[in-house]
Amino acid sequence: MTEPAHQRALIRRYRWLLLAYPRWHRRWHGPDQLTLLLDMAGGGRRLTVRNQLGLVLDGLWCRVRVRGAAIALAAMVSLVAAGTLAAAAGWAAWRLAVAPWPTVEQAMRLAEPVVPRERPDDVNQRNVAFGPWGADADWLLMKVLGSPEVRPGGVYLSYWAVVTDPEAVYAQATEALAAQGWETSLVDGAVVAERDGLRLRVLCAGANLGRYDVIISVHPTPPVLAYRLAWFGAAVGVLLGWLAAAAAIARSRRTAPLRRVAMGLTATVGFIASAPAGALNLIAVAIADSDAGGAPPWAGYTIVLARPAAVVGGGLLVAAWLLTASGRWDGGGPLRVAGAGHHSPVD
Amino acid sequence: MQDPTFLVLTVLAGPPLHGYAIMQAIDELVGDTGVVRPGTLYAALDRLTADGLVEVAHADEWADGRVRRYYRLTPQGADALRAEAQRRRSLASIALRRLSTIPGYAPGPA
Numbered sequence: 221m222t223e224p225a226h227q228r229a230l231i232r233r234y235r236w237l238l239l240a241y242p243r244w245h246r247r248w249h250g251p252d253q254l255t256l257l258l259d260m261a262g263g264g265r266r267l268t269v270r271n272q273l274g275l276v277l278d279g280l281w282c283r284v285r286v287r288g289a290a291i292a293l294a295a296m297v298s299l300v301a302a303g304t305l306a307a308a309a310g311w312a313a314w315r316l317a318v319a320p321w322p323t324v325e326q327a328m329r330l331a332e333p334v335v336p337r338e339r340p341d342d343v344n345q346r347n348v349a350f351g352p353w354g355a356d357a358d359w360l361l362m363k364v365l366g367s368p369e370v371r372p373g374g375v376y377l378s379y380w381a382v383v384t385d386p387e388a389v390y391a392q393a394t395e396a397l398a399a400q401g402w403e404t405s406l407v408d409g410a411v412v413a414e415r416d417g418l419r420l421r422v423l424c425a426g427a428n429l430g431r432y433d434v435i436i437s438v439h440p441t442p443p444v445l446a447y448r449l450a451w452f453g454a455a456v457g458v459l460l461g462w463l464a465a466a467a468a469i470a471r472s473r474r475t476a477p478l479r480r481v482a483m484g485l486t487a488t489v490g491f492i493a494s495a496p497a498g499a500l501n502l503i504a505v506a507i508a509d510s511d512a513g514g515a516p517p518w519a520g521y522t523i524v525l526a527r528p529a530a531v532v533g534g535g536l537l538v539a540a541w542l543l544t545a546s547g548r549w550d551g552g553g554p555l556r557v558a559g560a561g562h563h564s565p566v567d
Numbered sequence: 568m569q570d571p572t573f574l575v576l577t578v579l580a581g582p583p584l585h586g587y588a589i590m591q592a593i594d595e596l597v598g599d600t601g602v603v604r605p606g607t608l609y610a611a612l613d614r615l616t617a618d619g620l621v622e623v624a625h626a627d628e629w630a631d632g633r634v635r636r637y638y639r640l641t642p643q644g645a646d647a648l649r650a651e652a653q654r655r656r657s658l659a660s661i662a663l664r665r666l667s668t669i670p671g672y673a674p675g676p677a
Contacts, residue, residue: 231631249609251634252626256586256605258633263587271604278606285610473617 230261237272240279242463244471286466293484294465296491297537301461302454303498303520304534306505309453310446310517314349317443319417321347327375327438333396334422335379336389336434342378349373349442349516372515374439383432386424393422414441442508442516450505450517464541471544479543487540493533497526568651571603575611576620576640576648583624583637586612612638620644 234257238250257267257275267275286294322330324345350372383389393411394404402413402420410423419441424432468487472480500520508514521527568576578584578592590608594600603611615621621644627635640648666672 231633245609245613249613251632252586252636253605253609255629255633255635256590256608259585259587259635260590260605263591265600274604275606278604278610282606282610287614 227258230258234258234267237267237275238279240276240283242279242283242467242470244467245279245282248474283463284466286462286469290465290469293469293487293491294462296495297465297487298458298461299502300491300494300498300533300537301464302457303501304494304530305453305457305460306450307453307497307501307518307521309456310450310501310505313449314443314446314516317445318349319440321373321440322375322418322438324375327377327436330418330420330438331377331436333400334393334420334436335377336382337379340377340436341380342376344376344378346373349440350519350522372437372439374437377436377438379434379436381428381431381433383424383434384430386432389424389432389434390422417441442514446517447505447508450501453517454502454505468541468544475544483540483543486536486543490533490536490540493529493536495533497521497523497530500526568647571607572611572615573648573651573655574603575608575615576644576651579621579638579640580645580648583639585627585635585637589638615644620647 231254234254237257238246238253241250241253260266324343328335328340390406390411394406394413397404397411397413397420400415402415404411404413406412410421413420413422417440419439421437423435423437425435426433468483472483475483497520500523501517504515504519505517508516508519515522521530574593574596575589578589578596584592586605586608590603590605593603612621616623616638619641621638622641624637624639626637666674
């Protein structure tokens with residue numbers, strides 16, 4: 221191999237290795253670092269396999285390294301990204317895996333073995349996994365703002381003031397449902413039965429002078445896949461959020477102080493606005509995964525005001541990112557040539 | 568201040584040096600090779616230039632886009648190096664003084 225060809229091969233290999241570093245680092249230091257590696261090779265200190273591995277690990281570490289108070293900012297962005305991606309992954313998996321919504325007739329047929337009398341006193345139906353139960357007139361407003369009162373959707377059959385001994389009702393319901401092939405359990409003081417992707421819940425509620433109403437709800441069983449993928453989404457979110465924040469923070473160090481302050485303030489306000497929905501999503505994933513009456517992974521976006529706040533907060537976080545994206549590394553930054561000018565060596 | 572940062576500032580207390588020359592100077596100073604890896608060196612240079620302790624004095628550029636930058640201390644960098652050197656010297660004298668108070672202790676070969 222001729223010397224220039226050998227040199228070109230070495231440059232190609234080192235450029236590949238330097239891809240382990242983040243883009244901002246390659247932009248600021250890549251050409252100089254490449255020259256150093258070639259100088260080392262020329263000086264008889266060509267990189268061994270171990271050195272090359274070390275270089276790649278240094279590059280990967282450079283992608284996640286954050287110093288000082290900026291660690292808090294990176295952690296905040298990670299939290300929001302985790303909550304957002306958990307919700308997105310959980311929502312997509314839910315749509316794929318969930319059973320169809322039951323009709324009122326189907327719900328009444330399924331509940332037949334446990335109903336106290338033939339006709340319920342009240343029937344409610346809402347085909348949303350977790351959402352508002354307000355009047356239809358408020359529906360559009362609740363779509364935008366979220367709702368102060370959310371609960372799992374489905375068909376709710378209410379039988380008023382018919383029970384004096386809830387324990388006897390639960391025992392009878394458990395036996396009757398098991399005989400019909402339902403898998404039954406007692407969760408949070410209610411009988412929960414599952415079969416064919418549907419969940420039936422029998423609850424004695426609203427004690428009034430020792431008498432209880434019986435409420436039977438039927439809705440699709442929250443798919444386990446949705447929570448599993450939500451966990452995966454949260455893990456990916458933590459990683460991506462941290463990487464994005466680390467890159468933005470590194471770039472911001474080369475921007476003007478005023479812009480840096482603006483970036484920090486915008487990101488902090490964006491976090492404060494986005495955090496409630498993101499945190500509630502993560503809580504839903506952590507708790508509801510094992511809770512029969514649990515909320516879906518995107519539950520945070522259904523709570524009143526959390527949804528519009530998350531949209532505004534997300535926009536501010538993107539704006540903070542863009543504030544650093546146009547930062548220049550040369551001709552004004554700390555890496556500008558401070559001396560008389562550039563030299564032009566003979567290569 | 569961590570050791571690699573201190574060493575980089577120390578060897579830059581003189582004429583401007585490029586990346587490989589900094590590594591060589593550190594090796595010479597410490598009497599060992601590979602004390603500072605390329606990744607460690609550029610992490611330190613990135614931090615030091617961002618903090619205004621080091622600046623690029625001049626640069627060589629090649630047609631293929633490669634660059635060789637020569638770094639030097641700024642006045643703030645010189646102050647920071649002086650403060651750190653004094654701190655280390657003070658710690659070293661305390662260590663030697665305390666060693667001399669150990670009964671029966673005789674220093675071995677250095």
